[in-house]
Amino acid sequence: MGMAASQARFLGLTARKTNVEYEGQQINQQRTTLSNQSANYYNQLLGMEVPVPPSVEDYTKTVYSFTDGALENVVTSLIAQGEGKYLVSYTRSYTDDTAVVSAASSIITRSGEEGNYKYSVGAKELRALGQEPSEEQIKNDEYLSSLTEAQLEKLIAEEKAYKEKLDEKYNGGTASGDTAWQVYYKHDTTAGTYTPVFYKTSDLTKDTTIYSEKTGASQSFIQAYSTGSEVVTDEIKGTEAKLEQDTSGRYINITLYDEEGNATTYALTTQTTTDQDAYNDAMNQYEYDKTSYDKAIEDINNKIEIIQIEDKN
Template sequence: MGMAASQARWISLAARKSNVEYEGQQINQARTALANQSSELWNKLYDMDVPTAPSSNDYTKTQYTFQNGDSTQTISQIQDADYTDSDGIHYNSYVTYFAKISEYKGIRNTNSNPQVQYVVPTEEGVDPYYMVGTKKLTQLSTIDRTDTSSNSSWGTYSAALDQIAEDWPDTQIAKDWKNYKTNGDTSALENIYLWTDANSHVNFASATSNTTDSLEACRQDATAALHSYYSDYQSTNKEVSKYGIIEYDSSGRATSLQLEGSSVIYDLTTSSVTDDAAYNDAMNKYNYEKQVYEKNVQDINAKTEQIQTEDRTLELRLKALDTEQNALQTEMDAVHKIISKNIESTFKTFES
């Protein structure tokens, strides 16, 4: 190979080697970027909180009950206390429990087919009256209000209407009754009618009102529902809080209770109660979080696998470039020797 050809070949090889080295640098930078991405994914996976299934024990508590006659009272909370009453009795606890209490309440009765009639008698001296089904109604204004005996009808009706007005303050009956009680307007009693139903409840209803549930509205529209009201004692579970004296056994379990104002000592019964609704809510939340967690893990694994595939491809390319660079260097060394010999031969020619 001549001098010019050798030099041209060497320059070509040098340029190719430079390109190979540049491509290798680019690949190394790309692999570094992939390594950083892989590290970020690992850190993200490491920082993720693994969902933990709820334990039913966390939603189970000890519940105390005691018998008060035929009624079972359930204690909802026991708080430590340090209270001494006026009799010098010291109480160590403040107890909240649910008790069945009988309360006098105003109750609304709905009759979807009242069959209201307004009867005008043909006899002289007999006032018109309403009927609900087969029941003849009495106008409240006709009741003797002067009878103050303990078993008087007026006293019974007054107590019932007082309670109805308290529990149903927006009804026409309540407005008419309050008008009578506050202003002494006896004409308001003419709008209130009463009758005793099959359950021995004394029902009260308004003759007219601005709603569609009055006697007159139901008389004119057979599809209208009649609302009547009565008062009666209703048993309800009510939350009660009192100071108490609680005795405990050696394990810390409450064994007896004496409530403030009572000398009765109740034996406490212990049971374990699980809040199923709260536990199910927690389990639903866990299942959702578990699905989200598994989806995130799958996404991270998929991205990591993609990065590894790209990195393996780049690694193979880098190895090929290393092989090519070694081959180029070997050839460049060989061409360099040829050039050196040509130069040496040229100098010898000039010397001779």
């Protein structure tokens, strides 16, 4: 009996030891897992890129310009070719005082029979732009009737030039029958002058333009065009030029060559410009990235804190 009791006691102690060892192994495994998780989170923190706010300087550039008579030229590209020579691109701006521009839309009145409609603005009848007016049209128009034969010929030539500009600007440069134009001359009683007002014939005749059966007036306003001033910008690309610099490296003179190789030198002026819209977009992106970064940092720190609490327990 003594031997059996001793053996039972030994087996009990052995089982208890095995239990303790197992629990210890479990605790060690849990701590190892927590340690690995914690290390992973710290590595995530180390691998995160801190957002950097944009610099205004990155969106600021120096713009060079020069004046050629009435033309204002702005340099857009400089490609060095060696020996002080460059391939230069620049925009050239000027004011066209005989440009065609959009004008206030108006109600048009239609009269006559289908196939032979006439259109008018108030009491002013429209006629085909650039075409010789009929005797009746001249007689019924106070402006046309005031012109001499030579003045009328000059007017028709001007109208043809206006039609080319209208077609180029508002009809894609085409001159088909669909791009016919109508015109009347508006009297400025204060200045005593007459200004042409143009309408697309297609705008007057299309199915979506509805006219009152009683009054003949259009049920909607129809787009008009007239003459006026407009800034025109052309781009000159890749022309050869020579540039001079001052001691600071800033360009001060540009020399351009004509087709015969004759050189003309112009003084360059500088202006610093900032692309404010692009900078604002970059700042908005930074604010978004910063918020996302702060949120990610907070989430990781919270997870690490939970791991530390679990490790203590």
